[in-house]
Amino acid sequence: GLAAQAAPQDPMLEVEALCRRFGDTPAVQDVGFRVVRGQVTCLLGPSGCGKSTTLRMIAGIEQPDSGRIRIDGRPMCDTGTFLPPERRPVGLMFQDFALFPHLDVAANVGFGLQGPAADRRNRVGELLERVGLSGYATKYPHELSGGEQQRVALIRALAPRPCLMLMDEPFCSLDNRLRDGVRDAALDLLRETGTTVLMVTHDPEEAMLMGHRIAVMRKGRLVQEGPPQDLYDRPADRGVAAFFSDLNTLAGRVSGGRVETALGAFPAPGLIEGSRAEVVIRPQHLIPSHMDGAPARVERARYLGRESLIETRLEPGGALMKSRVPGLVLPAQGSLIHLAVQHGAAMVFASKDS
Ligand code: ATP
Numbered sequence: 001g002l003a004a005q006a007a008p009q010d011p012m013l014e015v016e017a018l019c020r021r022f023g024d025t026p027a028v029q030d031v032g033f034r035v036v037r038g039q040v041t042c043l044l045g046p047s048g049c050g051k052s053t054t055l056r057m058i059a060g061i062e063q064p065d066s067g068r069i070r071i072d073g074r075p076m077c078d079t080g081t082f083l084p085p086e087r088r089p090v091g092l093m094f095q096d097f098a099l100f101p102h103l104d105v106a107a108n109v110g111f112g113l114q115g116p117a118a119d120r121r122n123r124v125g126e127l128l129e130r131v132g133l134s135g136y137a138t139k140y141p142h143e144l145s146g147g148e149q150q151r152v153a154l155i156r157a158l159a160p161r162p163c164l165m166l167m168d169e170p171f172c173s174l175d176n177r178l179r180d181g182v183r184d185a186a187l188d189l190l191r192e193t194g195t196t197v198l199m200v201t202h203d204p205e206e207a208m209l210m211g212h213r214i215a216v217m218r219k220g221r222l223v224q225e226g227p228p229q230d231l232y233d234r235p236a237d238r239g240v241a242a243f244f245s246d247l248n249t250l251a252g253r254v255s256g257g258r259v260e261t262a263l264g265a266f267p268a269p270g271l272i273e274g275s276r277a278e279v280v281i282r283p284q285h286l287i288p289s290h291m292d293g294a295p296a297r298v299e300r301a302r303y304l305g306r307e308s309l310i311e312t313r314l315e316p317g318g319a320l321m322k323s324r325v326p327g328l329v330l331p332a333q334g335s336l337i338h339l340a341v342q343h344g345a346a347m348v349f350a351s352k353d354s
Contacts, residue, residue, distance in 0.1 A: 010073075011070075012037060012071065012072055012196040013058065013069075013071055013164055014034050014165055015032055015033055015034070015058065016032045016067070018068075019031075019066045020053055020057060020065050021065060026220050028053050028057070030221065031067075031217070038194045038196055039196060040190065040199060040210050040213075041199070041212065041213045042206070042210055042213070043199070043200050044201055044202070045216060046202060048082055049220065052220075054200075057069065058071075058164075058198065059086055059088065060084055063082060064077060069163055076088055090163065091157035091158055091166065094168045095169040099152055103144065105128070105133065105139050105141075108156050109124045109127055109155050111159075112160040113159055113160055114160075123159060125137070125320045127159060127299055131152075133152065134183070136148065147178040149172060150173075151185060154185075164196050164197070165190070166199075168199075183206070187209075205229070213227055214227075214228055216236075216243065218239060223237065223239065223240055224236040224240050245284075246283055246322060248319075249280050249281075251279075252273060253274060253276055253277065254276075255274070256273075257269070259277045263293070263294050263341050264294070264341065266348050268348045271348065272350075277349065278351050279347070280348070281345060283323050283324040284323075286339055286341060287323065288331065288337045288338065288339055288341055289337065290338065293339045293341075295314070295315040295319060295336055296313060297315055298310065298334060299311045299313055299320065301329075301333065302330075303328050303330060306330060307325060308325050309328060310325060311323075312337065314337060314339070
């Protein structure tokens with residue numbers, strides 16, 4: 001007969017209403033999201049927001065107070081069910097998830113494999129080749145660089161073909177120069193093998209680079225989930241926007257469906273008349289010119305190589321604004337320029353204290 005085929009957009013991981021407290025700390029509160037088969041989702045958030053606790057509950061290392069977890073359609077955790085980590089179809093890669101020091105590279109990679117020795121050997125050989133470590137099978141972990149160890153840890157986790165890879169800051173311990181190479185190798189391998197991944201990171205750039213989707217957490221809660229571009233272009237609030245770049249913020253009151261500011265009036269759809277609102281503009285969208293826009297006095301201008309950072313104060317005596325302009329643009333300190341907001345680039349949010 002025909003077996004039911006899983007649709008590609010089927011979730012590999014489903015998390016619902018997950019909660020976990022530590023004493024008085026609600027580490028994870030009502031968190032729910034899905035990870036689609038073959039995709040990478042990054043859990044992004046500041047230190048202490050509950051990312052690792054969420055990941056550890058999915059791995060089965062931490063027990064939730066309540067909530068449901070399904071992997072590949074199978075309940076891992078529900079009322080009356082709690083599968084221990086070793087029975088979950090997951091691969092784990094943590095920042096401090098060390099290799100077994102007394103086993104050589106081949107034995108480390110083959111550690112979780114079952115079946116005939118020849119098959120295991122082939123699988124190990126194939127994976128070592130894929131990450132450019134073919135000649136390393138008989139070396140020991142202490143003979144490897146940090147980047148090489150990390151690649152071995154990655155293929156060790158991938159070797160048994162887990163349904164889901166769980167990665168917690170896997171590239172965190174590598175220095176910048178190494179990190180890019182290891183990250184690219186990991187990304188290629190995960191893509192080629194069609195592996196579904198949930199990865200924890202505090203680095204927004206890494207989340208944008210690695211994730212098909214990003215789930216942003218703050219204070220134990222999930223604030224926004226979506227493709228990187230959505231989070232960047234349509235952040236749910238100022239906090240999410242602030243993750244991805246520095247921001248210019250102007251306060252105002254909603255009147256006639258708009259917020260009037262020193263940089264002009266901006267539509268405030270969905271905000272209550274008379275309420276307080278914030279207009280948020282990324283520095284690369286605040287464009288200095290000689291002619292058009294609001295007058296501003298140059299306080300400081302610095303050339304950063306790829307771009308220039310120009311700090312101005314809105315006249316008269318207004319807020320300090322930052323503009324980022326491609327190339328070398330250095331207006332004289334104290335000179336008067338004008339600031340215009342790139343069309344459609346202002347983001348308007350309800351003020352927290354409105
Ligand atoms: P980091 O990036 O620093 O690891 P995180 O976002 O992963 O942060 P968690 O490690 O999940 O955050 O921690 C969430 C909250 O729960 C924090 O306030 C933390 O202090 C607390 N917490 C985590 N584990 C425990 C524990 N075993 N006992 C008590 N409190 C804990």
